[in-house]
Amino acid sequence: MNLHYLMNHEKHYITLNNYLRAHYGEKIYKISLNPGFTCPNRDGKVDTTGCLFCSSLKSGDFSGDVSLSLKAQFASVKERMQAKWEEGSYIAYLQAGTNTYAPFDILENTFSTLLNLDEKVKIISIATRPDEIYPEVVELLKKLKTQKTVWVELGLQSIHPKTYRFFHRGYENDSFERAVKLLHEANIDIIVHIINGLPYETKDMMLETVKYLAAFPIQGIKIHMLHVMKDTPFGEMYLKEPFSLLTLKEYVEITAEQLRYLPTSIVIHRLTGDAPISLLIAPEWTKRKFVVLNEIDKYMRKENIWQGDLVK
Numbered sequence: 523m524n525l526h527y528l529m530n531h532e533k534h535y536i537t538l539n540n541y542l543r544a545h546y547g548e549k550i551y552k553i554s555l556n557p558g559f560t561c562p563n564r565d566g567k568v569d570t571t572g573c574l575f576c577s578s579l580k581s582g583d584f585s586g587d588v589s590l591s592l593k594a595q596f597a598s599v600k601e602r603m604q605a606k607w608e609e610g611s612y613i614a615y616l617q618a619g620t621n622t623y624a625p626f627d628i629l630e631n632t633f634s635t636l637l638n639l640d641e642k643v644k645i646i647s648i649a650t651r652p653d654e655i656y657p658e659v660v661e662l663l664k665k666l667k668t669q670k671t672v673w674v675e676l677g678l679q680s681i682h683p684k685t686y687r688f689f690h691r692g693y694e695n696d697s698f699e700r701a702v703k704l705l706h707e708a709n710i711d712i713i714v715h716i717i718n719g720l721p722y723e724t725k726d727m728m729l730e731t732v733k734y735l736a737a738f739p740i741q742g743i744k745i746h747m748l749h750v751m752k753d754t755p756f757g758e759m760y761l762k763e764p765f766s767l768l769t770l771k772e773y774v775e776i777t778a779e780q781l782r783y784l785p786t787s788i789v790i791h792r793l794t795g796d797a798p799i800s801l802l803i804a805p806e807w808t809k810r811k812f813v814v815l816n817e818i819d820k821y822m823r824k825e826n827i828w829q830g831d832l833v834k
């Protein structure tokens with residue numbers, strides 16, 4: 523679906539907010555929930571180290587309180603949101619860990635809880651690893667999809683073996699390709715996460731990652747800068763011997779250039795990441811999310827560049 527009509531003078535790319543407003547006619551809020559699943563890259567199935575940037579909360583630092591049921595997590599976040607913001611509907615988002623990695627009956631139970639959280643949940647979004655997408659799970663997701671819109675978020679980060687072996691991703695690109703094929707055949711929306719500024723990556727390598735992705739039937743992308751956080755292997759490495767990180771200017775220019783290679787059928791879910799300020803070691807500039815987004819907008823306007831303008 524070509525979404526170019528969602529770009530305008532201010533935003534030269536398709537934001538998730540504009541996409542959701544156009545398709546649902548209202549504000550849709552994301553509520554991050556934590557079912558307490560682990561990750562095969564941490565429990566020893568693949569490895570025990572985890573990705574070197576991943577926090578002890580398994581990249582779910584803003585997810586719900588795992589000691590509460592999913593229903594209680596949802597209710598407490600919803601209550602806080604309703605006190606502060608306008609009326610809207612919700613995305614129930616399983617963020618922390620690998621959310622298709624659990625015994626099958628637990629997965630079934632979890633997904634069925636998500637279906638019955640609240641009638642205002644319009645979308646269920648499930649973050650996972652491509653190597654934990656297999657036919658039985660896809661069947662389960664297909665059942666879920668008969669009742670709500672389902673998104674599956676795949677953490678890819680980079681397509682370069684040198685990079686992903688260095689940060690211990692624990693799977694090869696063919697796993698990603700298999701997962702995309704299975705999900706696409708099931709007509710399930712796919713959102714891919716990538717990270718800019720991973721150690722030893724050049725601008726060309728980061729551009730190659732998005733060019734590779736542009737050839738796949740994906741519906742969304744999340745891009746963010748590497749956060750070096752306390753209590754992570756990257757954090758320890760950085761404190762011993764700092765490695766080079768992108769400046770804000772470099773990040774803005776690389777990210778804007780990446781958007782040019784992404785077709786206008788792809789929604790840009792995020793161009794900044796969330797790292798708890800108390801855990802962030804570097805880069806400092808990532809704390810100012812609005813500044814980062816404004817700089818990207820300013821740069822794209824100044825250079826007159828648009829999402830998809832280099833797609834052949």
Ligand code: SF4
Nearest residue numbers: 561572573576580619
């Ligand atoms: S796959 Fe996700 S949860 Fe698992 S270690 Fe990597 S970033 Fe963390």
